[in-house]
Amino acid sequence: MSKKEIKQAGLKVTLPRLQVLEFLTNNKGNHFTAEDLYDEMKAAGHDIGLATIYRVLNQFETAGLVSKNQFENTQASYELDTGEHHDHMVDVDSGKVVEFFDSELEQLQLKIAEKNGYELIDHKLVLYVKKKS
Amino acid sequence: MSKKEIKQAGLKVTLPRLQVLEFLTNNKGNHFTAEDLYDEMKAAGHDIGLATIYRVLNQFETAGLVSKNQFENTQASYELDTGEHHDHMVDVDSGKVVEFFDSELEQLQLKIAEKNGYELIDHKLVLYVKKKS
């Protein structure tokens, strides 16, 4: 149930919000564009407008419930934010997105920012990869 | 003079192409949106259409003369491609972009891709930072 999270975000618990959040929760670790979600909702018999999907996703992003990623495509991708930081690997052949976490890498980034006189706030790393042949 | 590079890219040496490439060469390491460049060209008394700027930048990108970056803003940024790989640090307060290179980081990324059974083709890393207070 996603009611609690929505309420905690200061939002009314409405059907579209529940349905979108529930879908993302059931598909943890997968990435969807707004249009993907629109189609999924339609397929599930939920009658939500595309504009609402965008609005809801923005609200969820602000609330920290979902995270937004702009990979190389023109459309942004959204996924459930589980609170566990991870980076992404994109298979350039299949377009498949794999998540990973490497603490050595995280450390190194802190060190690099520091070395330049900065404090690291956030980062975004995407590795473009190909299956070993 | 940027004539040689343009010719080598298989393109005619035209005024718009020369003026854009020259400007980027004189501002190595800085990042500009298409509109930035449009304004700069106007300011320099060069009469180029925005559409031409976009066309020329795309051609230069294909030729490896410039590289394109999508930071957090909606507009893409372009910079002269000097052939030396580097990553970017964005100061979240000022919006300033700093370039850096760290070979340990590069190595580590290769290792991570490998560990997951992939071959690393490319990567994109942006550190969001704040001046140490």
Added chain:
DNA sequence: GTTGCTGCAAACGTTTTGCAGATCG
């Protein structure tokens, strides 16, 4: 002179917004 380029305006795909009616609490 031919080929390729430019400027303009119109088209494009993605995302946002205004508004009248519907839904939540």
Added chain:
DNA sequence: CGATCTGCAAAACGTTTGCAGCAAC
């Protein structure tokens, strides 16, 4: 019932494209 939300269609945004005229070689 009031406040907030939704769907729709229209607007906005950055970028691309078609086309008639222009510049490069």
